[in-house]
Structure formats: structure tokens, C-alpha cells
Amino acid sequence: MSIVIRPGEPEYDALRSGFNLAVEHRPELIVDATCAADVVAAVRLASDRGVPVGVLNTGHGPSVPADGAVLIRTGRMSTVDVDPARRVARVEGGASWRAVIEAAAPHGLAPLNGTSPHVGAVGYTLGGGVGLLARRFGFAADHVRWFDVVTADGAHRRVSAEENPDLFWAMRGGGGNFGVVTAMEIDLFAVPGVLGGELCFGPEVFEDVLHGYARWAAEVPDTMASSVLLLDYPDDPAMPPELRGRHITHVRLAYSGDNRAEGHRLVERLRRLGPRVVDTVRELPYTEIGSIHHEPVDVPVPAFDRNIMLRDFDQDAAATLAKHAGPGAPYLVELRAWGGALSRPAAVPNAIGRRDAAFSLLAISDPDVANRTRRDALLTAMRPYATGATFPNFSGVEDTSPDAVSLAYHPDDFARLRRIKAATDPDNVFRINFNVPPEGR
Template sequence: MLAVTDLASQVSGPVYVPGDDGFDAEIAAWNLATAHRPLVAVGAADAADVAAAVGWAAERGLPVAVQATGHGAVAAAIGGVLVNTSRLDEVTVDPATRTARVGAGVKWARVIEAAAPYGLAPLSGSSSDVGAVGYTVGGGLGLLARRYGYAADHVRGLRIVTADGQLRDVDADEHPDLFWAVRGGKGNFGIVTSIEIDLVPVATLYAGGIFYPGAVAADVLHAYRAWTSSLPDETTTSVAILRLPPLPELPEPLRGQTVVHLRFIHAGDADVTRADVLSRLPAEVRTRYRDEWRPRYDAWAAALWGE
């Protein structure tokens, strides 16, 4: 067991070792298939805590892992130090420059809500419940990708703690190679504590999803390929094959079924109609289980593939 008194004296957030009250909650991932087993867990209260934790680990030759919301937990952290950045919850919007400063613990819902009153939106993904920073530094192919591309390409700057425990401000002019690498390299180049991102104008959008039975997946996928080639840049789509759980809150036709979910969002002219997009679908796949197409006039809030 490591003696962590010296680490605890360097940080303002909590420090836990296995057996401590709070340890299990600190390391728990949203993805329940992943079970972390670090030697030490640090609940960073600010960027300085992150730097102290990484520096402490580096001095002892310990590996470091990072987690905020836990949605991206695909590999368990075994041994070493797990730094939890969920307390870094800064969100500030500058409507004049169309930018937002976002802390590593912030989920997209808060950024969406903060930007919407100005008719602006972040380049978030299909769920507002995931971490904005982890999503963005992983690339970020989201709801407006056809029009604006990857979210990572709209990062203006970031603060990152590198493996030597140094906190660095990084942008196209300061540490440009690191700036290039981390936008898509996710956590491999350090722990990002905050990012400054572009916001884009979104006054009106339409979004929806159509469910098809899994048995017709081949027909839908072939139709989807042809359909997407005919759509304008203002329309972004995705398709997924899902095995839905038998939960009572799901509609009866979908409960416990394998389905194909076709999702689309249109952020073009306000007078667009459902037929403008859906009429381009081949006739053989227009029959739908469930149609959730609807307009949104609240500059993005809750319009996430109609889900």
C-alpha cells in the first residue's frame, strides 16, 4: 500500500486508496463493463491538482489514467494513479467571439444550454450526456459533421498536463506539435483540463430517427448509402444496428428487439419539411416503425437525433 500523505498535502481535492470510503465511487465508470483497480485515486478539484497528481506519479514511476464522465472507459486502469477530472466543471460562453471555455468534467448538455440563448451551438455528438473534452480530443464526428467537420478542428486552445507534471497552455502558436497531436490523440499526450472551442450559429434545426426491424438491415443499409449521397451538407446522418433491452419505457414494437436506427439532423433553411429529406429515401424503406421527425426552434437544446 502506498503512503499518500504527501500527495494529499499537495492537492485540494480528495485522495483515496483501496478500502477508503469514497474510493469505489471515485473510480466508477459509466461503462459498467470496465472495472478500474488503481492504487490511488485523485479527485482533482482544479488543473493544479491534476499537475500535482501526475508529477507525484512520475516521481515514483507509476502509470497514470484519467477519467471524467466514464463514458470512454474501454480499458481498465490497473495499478498506478487514476485522476478523476469530473470536478473541473467550468463553462463560459463568449457570444462575441462565438467561443466557449469548457472544463474537463463538463458534459455536453451544459455547453448546449449555455450557448443556446445566443443562437449558438457546440459541435457535440449524438448524446448530451457525455464529456465534452473527451469527445472533442478524440476527434468528435457529430451532429453537424457534414457542414462543419470534426469537433477537434474547431479547438482554439487547450490546457494540458503533460507526463512530466507540467501544466501547459497549448494552441496553434504555443506548442503547435502538441496542439496538432492531442486533437484526435485523446489522452495519449497528457490530461486536458480545459478547452476553448468554436461555437456555430444554429437558429433552427430538424432532427429525427426512424426504426426498422433488424431483418431488413441489408435493404436499409443499401438504401442509406444511396440516400446520403443525395443530401445537402446541412443534413448529417448516421445509422446503427441496436439490440434494445426489454425495458417498459420503450415502445412495444422496439422492446427487446434488434433494430436498425436511421438518424438524421437538418440545420438548413427554416422552411424545410420532412418530405424534403425523407422523400429522397428509396420507396422500399420508407415504411417505418416509428417516426420522430420534428422541428426545433430552441437553437439545438434536446434535438439529438430525436432520442
Template sequence: MSVAHRPDRTELGSRVRGAVLGPGDAGWDEEIAPFNAIGVHRPALIVAAERREDIEEAVRYAAGHRLPVAVQATGHGVATPADGGLLISTRRMDAVAVDPVARIARAEAGAQWHQVIEAAAHHGLAPLNGSSPLVGVVGYTLGGGLGPLARRYGYAADRVTRIHVVTAEGETREATPRRHADLFWALRGGKGNFGVVTAIEFGLVPVTTLYAGGLFFAGDAAEPVLAAWRDRTADLPEEMTSSLALLRLPDAPFIPEPLRGRLTVHVRVAFLGTPGDGEKLLAPLRAVAPTVLDTVREMPYTDVGEIHMDPVEPTPYHERSILLDRLDEAACRRLLEVAGAGSGCPAFVVELRHLGGAVGRPAPVPNAVGNRAAAFTLTTVSPPAGPADPARSVTAALEPWGTGRAYVNFLTGPDTVGDARRLYDPETYERLVRVKRRYDPHNLFRFNHNILPGPGPTGPERRLP
């Protein structure tokens, strides 16, 4: 590595097609702004990449100048702000292509899921996107990708067939099950620790419609609704993926009137069977209490974002999660104590997602998405707060039912970043460390839930100053 010196954007600007921005330049604020405004980036430089070669040059420049590298497409999953580093903005690289015969989609670094959903729907196919169609394809998939079809088809990472990635030396590698197989394994679950993904290819599934939507109940029905949903998950077919959320939504015009400014219970469902069979599966829940809103219907897959109704405008929030190995009556009581009516819980959303099914089985091609024996995720989405953030108490209170681990895609905001070993079983983590040491020994890519390269054969851990 060369000796560090002040970044010269003129030098870098001569090597890339996209704009190179410094603090104060026109467009700077728009380029650094993430969807989740909890993280404010303060990089030394931004490269607004327009093509793969821009990313290669940016990484070479960063390595030569000892600048750690951050990547942002949409900024939904921002972890560590890119302070003092080089931020590569990929949002202009958003091409999407679908091969309907092979049932394969290809998405560039900045593509969002709504683009893939629309392109695939023309051919009677669907991707394994997440709850929000506005999330970036690459970041979501590298973290595993747990979406509305998860129990039937698994994690999005399980369907990946090819990844083009620029590693720390500034060279593009094609990672597949046969080429750079160790890197292919690590990228699918290890997030952005190993390079900058410029394009990703993945399988699509033959889905055109869903029986899906939400059942909303008043907050005072939380106890019986939670109990009924928990009981229902014990024997649901894999064709149904569901979750239950305690919502505290603002009293704002963009919120449906029955949900404004009060505690409500939202059961989210996505069913791949007939509407008649779906009605039968939901009947025990509908019998518990009157709904204040019922949006469940047969819908085209292109309306999948209506199930969770995630925000469409940028907002600051912390997202925390733990994985649960069971959800018994005691766990439900404890959850309502810390997040139900009268608890003082500040979280906008406290959600339980039902796992099992395909996400509980090994991937067809092994990857680093682990913790597959977990039964549920517990996630909180809460407004910004200080070190004593009371929303932390929700996940802390359910730790006795936890696996001791968390799901990386549901950890956003700087204060969620910690020891990455809590995200993986020991064997998976040690293997990730070895891959990191091979492809990024100086930890160039560290603005994330960082996997440290660890000690090499010739000395201690290697890290950029």
C-alpha cells in the first residue's frame, strides 16, 4: 500500500466516467443521503459510478490512498457511516434483464426490486424480493434476503447463480459455484465485506398471483390475536409466509385512518394457494376479534409491496433483531409486557416473522446464510434515540427465547454495529474470516457489519490505518 495523502479528485476524475464529488460540491447532499436517514455519511470523496470500470478505478484509487470504501445503492440498510472514506454510489447502474427460458434475472448494482418484479411479471415469473419493492437488489440479497415467499422458496441468496464483484485489488471477479467458489459462498450471506458487487444473477420462480395482504386488529386484541397467530404457525403449509406486527403509526394523512396514532396489530400474510384455501387458513384469526382493516385479497404479484406497506419516503430509524428458537406462551406474555398496550414502547414496528419451511433447510448450493434452525425473527423499527434507547428493551426481554444470534439484514443504524460473530455460527464465521483474509486482507471494505480479516500467517490482523 502506498503512503496515505490527501485525496485528489482531479486524479480520480480523469479515470472514471461518473462524477467525482468532494464536500460542498453540487449534488453532494443528494448523493450521500440514504433512505434510512439514521446514518449520515461524511466521506472524503464520492464516485457516482456509471459503469463497472468506474468501480474498478475507484477501488484501486482507494486502496492506493488508504481510503476505506463504502457502497450505497438506496441506503435502506445503512450500518456504519462512511466517515473519511470513499463512497461509491451505484444508483445509476440500474439495468435489469430477464431470461424467461432459463428463469434467470440479472440486476446491476443499483437496481431496485420493483424493477425486477415488473420485468419478471411479463413472463409469469417473480423474484424472491423483500417486503419493500424500493430496496436495492444487491444489498438485500447479500444479507440473505427474507421475503414474502421465504417459507416456500427460501432466502433470495439461495437462488443466486452468478456474482460479478470488484475485490480489493480493483479487479472484477466472476464468482459462481465453480469459479472463486469460496468467494461465491461468502458473498451470499456475508454482506459487503468482500468487495463491490457490480451485477448479480439469480433464479426466478413461477408465481403470478398471491392471496395476500393484512389483517389489522385494535391494540386491545393483541393478546388473543398473538396467541391465535402463534398457534396457527404450528401447522401452516410452506405455501404461507406470515408475520405479526405491533404497530404504532403516526397520526398522519398518509396513514389509513383506522391505524393513525394508536396501537394496532397487523398480521401480514402471503399465500401461494387458492383464495379458498387461504380463507380457511385465516378463519381462526378472523374469528378472534373484529378487524379494523382487512386488505387480504387475491393480488397480482406486482402488488406485493401492499402486504407490509413499508414506508416509501426516507425516514430515520433504528432496526434491531434477534432470532428466536421458540415462541411459547411465556414469550408472548413477555413480548406484550414490553411492547403491548401501556408498555411505553417507542417502536413504530415490533414484528415477529415466522420462519421454517425452505428457510430452515440448507441452500441447494451452500452459502453463508446460517441460523436456519431458528423459528422466528423478532425485529423492532424505532425512531432515533440516545444510548439508553428504550426500544432495546424489547429484544433484550426476549433473549431467553433467543438463539443468541441476529439476522444481519434487520440490523440498521450505527448503534447496531458490533461483533459480527453474533450473526453467524462459529464455523461459518471462521470460514468468512479466511475468505476475508484472502480477498480483503487490509479490510478496505469495513463500513458494514464488519468481518475482520484476522491474523495472517505472517503477523497480526491487517487493517487500514
């Protein structure tokens, strides 16, 4: 049975917040749902009151404040059921990727999860989903069999290629604009483990590593996932001594192919770029996939994310990135390799149309305005190498306007999303998100 929490009640402050504190939510009501019937009741309650609906699980990707809304917490809806014969999993709306990974691993199977297993599986998938198996198998949204979703009229619907196909197209990549997902069925893949970890280089070889990575990434197979994280570590005694007070270039790797000798050869090429201050690349069971990026999970933070997609990352682009993201840069930068299956159309078409990127570039600042300005200067400098697109999963609270959201889609696809929105949610009840406004509004 759901719990309804109002402002001033003991659990209100804890349940209105997620991991990313860049947005503060002050909803009219919080519904801590336990089942689909609770979600139906919450959506109907919002409709009766004439207020919007927000959805919060882990809160890693906030968008706009849920002020005055009915905020549905889905975290208690976390059951995962695996069918190893069909290689699929039924995932409830509040399950984290960690739960899916642990349910699939005993069968030698893996989902297309993100780099942090602590992120909610549904929200990630609705935005598209690009993780460490994506170059080999595609977007997470490409491999959804069906959704069970509560739409704006309070109905609980099965949405698939056979049932409600237009809505199925829109939900896979269109974010949380079309309803509250109570469960989904997704494909699983025979990947029991990876050759993975990170190679960390000190500031002395920072530029050499960037240029070497640019050459290396252009040649590797689809079975090799990689990214580069550039980060200045504080001069804090709590930091490991090899990182403390230094600018570190993290090259994160996950080779999922069967030819492990090939994987080791590819890693050795990167090791030759310079001495490593940390080297954790090893054979990993898939249950340890989160150790590769080892993203923070314990202490909520305010993070201001912005991203652009790059056509390529050549030597000129590497030099430009080095100029703006080297020692002293007051923001985190991630360059992630795309291509492979991410550049190919889905077997069942969906709203992810911008498949022409070779890399994504994500820059994350703290709330300081000066630091955010410098972050934006980096992205401006990299625009000559960009496609003009963004990716929804990597967007932040500063890019919630319709014009900003539209950059993630082909113009024709964005227009189609707006038409489907008008047909399913004409009053824009689901607008506490990276909103696609209904056509005509």
C-alpha cells in the first residue's frame, strides 16, 4: 500500500530529494508507490487536482522542480524477474541496474545498463541509454520488448510494437513525457564478464594520452567500450596519494568480446602511452561492471551537466580539448566513444534518431557561476567538431527549454513526438522532465 506524504511530515524532506541536488523539489504531495495500482491512483489524483505529475527514483538526472506537483516515488517497486530461456528480464519501475545485473548474472546474462549500477533502470532506458555494452549491442531503448505504463488519463496500458506502436516509438528515447512506467521487459545478452578497468595517467603525459587515445579509438572493434575522464583532484589528505592535488586522465575500458587476446593487445597499446599512476584493468565478472567508472553513490551532490555530440575526435579536437580541460579546469569532463551499434538503426524504430555521433562530450560543473561559464567556454570551443545534437541522458538542469530538448532529436522526429504527446497527454501533465510540449502548445 502506498504512503502519501505532505509538506511538513517527517519523511517529506528525505523523499523529495534524489542523488543530484541541482534541483530542489517542493511537491504538493509525495506518493511512495508500491505497485501499479498506487501509480494509477496517484495520476488520477493529480488529474483531479489539476496539477502535474513528477516521477523520482534515484534522482540522478533531475530536470525541473516538481513544485506543486504530485511526485511519485517508484523505488519500492523494484522486483526483477529473469527468463533465461528467452534472455529477457521483467523490470519494475523502481529497480536499479544493480538489481537487474545481480538477477541476470547467475545465468551468464547481462543487461544494457549504464556505467553506474545505482541508477534507475527505467529512467535511463526512456532517455536512450548508452553503457559499456552499447557499441556492441546498441542503445538500451533499442532492446525493450514492452512497457506497462500509466498514461495521463489514468489508464494502465501495455505498450509494445503490437499494442500502441506510436507510443512505443515515442517512449524509447522520448524520456518520461508519456506516462509513468510500472514495468518493462528488456533483452539480456550473453556477457558473463569483461576485460575492464581504468588506466590513470598523471599531468605530465596528459596531452600525449589524449592524442594517443584519439588514434587508438579510431581503430578498435565494437566490442571495446572506452571513455576518458579528465579531473583535477583536490589537495585533500583523504585522497589517495597518487591522485591528491593532481590532474588525472582516466581512460576507462570494457572489452566484452570473446577474443580476450585481442582485448589485451588493445589495452597494451594504451599502456605504452606513458606511466600509469593507477592501473586496474583486469578480468571482471559482470557483477563488478560498476567498478570501472566507480561513480560516487554515497553523498548527494549538486551537479550541472551539459553535453554535445562530436562527429569525430581527431588530433585537432584533442588539442582543443587539452587547451580547455587540462590542469586547473574547474569542472569534470568525459569524452565517450560511440559508433558501432550506436550508429545503426534499431530493429524496431524508435525516437533515437541522432545516431551520427562518434563521441559524446559531457562537462559537469559545481553550482559556481564562474565555473559554469568556463564549462560553457569549453563546449563552445569544441563545437567545430560537433554534430549539433545533444543526448537526453547527459542533459542537465540548464537545458530544459523546448529548444534545448529538441536538439536531441531530428526535427521531424521532434514534431512527431509533439503530435504523440498531444494525443496522449494534451494537458502536459507529464512535464516535470526534459519536456516535449504537446503540438499546439
